Amino acid sequence: MSLDNLRDLYQQVILERYKKPRNRGLTDPIHHQQKGHNPSCGDTIELTLKMDQAGDRIEEVKFEGEGCAISMASVDLMADALKGKTEAEALEMVEEFQSMMRGETEFPKELRKLNVMQGVAQFPVRIKCANLGWHTLKAAFELASDAQPADDFVSNESQ
Ligand code: ZN
Numbered sequence: 001m002s003l004d005n006l007r008d009l010y011q012q013v014i015l016e017r018y019k020k021p022r023n024r025g026l027t028d029p030i031h032h033q034q035k036g037h038n039p040s041c042g043d044t045i046e047l048t049l050k051m052d053q054a055g056d057r058i059e060e061v062k063f064e065g066e067g068c069a070i071s072m073a074s075v076d077l078m079a080d081a082l083k084g085k086t087e088a089e090a091l092e093m094v095e096e097f098q099s100m101m102r103g104e105t106e107f108p109k110e111l112r113k114l115n116v117m118q119g120v121a122q123f124p125v126r127i128k129c130a131n132l133g134w135h136t137l138k139a140a141f142e143l144a145s146d147a148q149p150a151d152d153f154v155s156n157e158s159q
Contacts, residue, residue, distance in 0.1 A: 010061035012111070018069035023079035025062045031055070034143065036136030037153040038128050044066025045075055045137050058082045058090060063133070068124050074117055075133030081111050087141050095133045101127050128156055 027050035035046045037053075045065030052059045061079035065072070082090055099105045099112065107114045117130045121153045139154040 004121050007119055009091075011118050013113075013116045014073040014119075015070055015072035017076045020116065021076040022070060023060075023076050024064065024115055026064065027062045032140040032142035034136050035153045036132050036139065038067070038132045039157050041068055041071065041129050041157055042126065043071035043125045043129055044090055044131050045132060045136055047069070047075070047133065049140060056086055056088075058085050061137075067132070068129055069131040070117075071132045074130045075121075075136075077113055077116065078133045081114055082137070091138060091141060094138045097134045098131060101130060107117050121124060132156055 026046075029050060029073040030048045031051045032049035033047070035044065037044050040133055043065070044067060045063050048062050049058055050060040051057065053113040063075045063079060065075075081093065085093065093111075096105060096107060097117070100107060100115070100118060103118075103154045105113075106118070120126045120130045138155060143154075
């Protein structure tokens with residue numbers, strides 16, 4: 001497959017996800033909740049997570065929000081990929097995603113859908129859009145124990 005075809009395929013997946021997201025909404029109940037904002041593009045999301053009964057694994061991830069196709073598709077793909085992961089595994093995936101966007105690594109075969117976002121890495125202003133969901137996920141776990149008001153947005157502007 002030529003590079004151009006591959007790029008078209010990536011765009012197709014992104015647009016499809018944008019138009020028909022699979023993980024829109026709020027989880028019930030909500031165990032983790034975090035809002036995220038990408039000021040450079042205007043994307044905003046609200047991420048909610050439901051953990052399993054033991055509280056160890058992510059059972060469901062949902063999002064609300066408005067933004068460009070890349071930010072929305074990225075968070076929707078992320079939500080799929082996080083099902084069944086522990087907090088530690090999820091945080092490791094945040095690192096992997098950010099390293100992939102720097103062109104340093106790829107996701108393993110079972111998570112290869114996430115590699116779609118690699119096509120975005122060649123447009124530096126769009127990287128923040130692709131990172132927004134992951135950045136917000138990290139904050140959802142890390143801020144969970146703090147007395148952080150739930151309506152505070154984390155911004156990825158400092159990335
Ligand atoms: Zn954006």
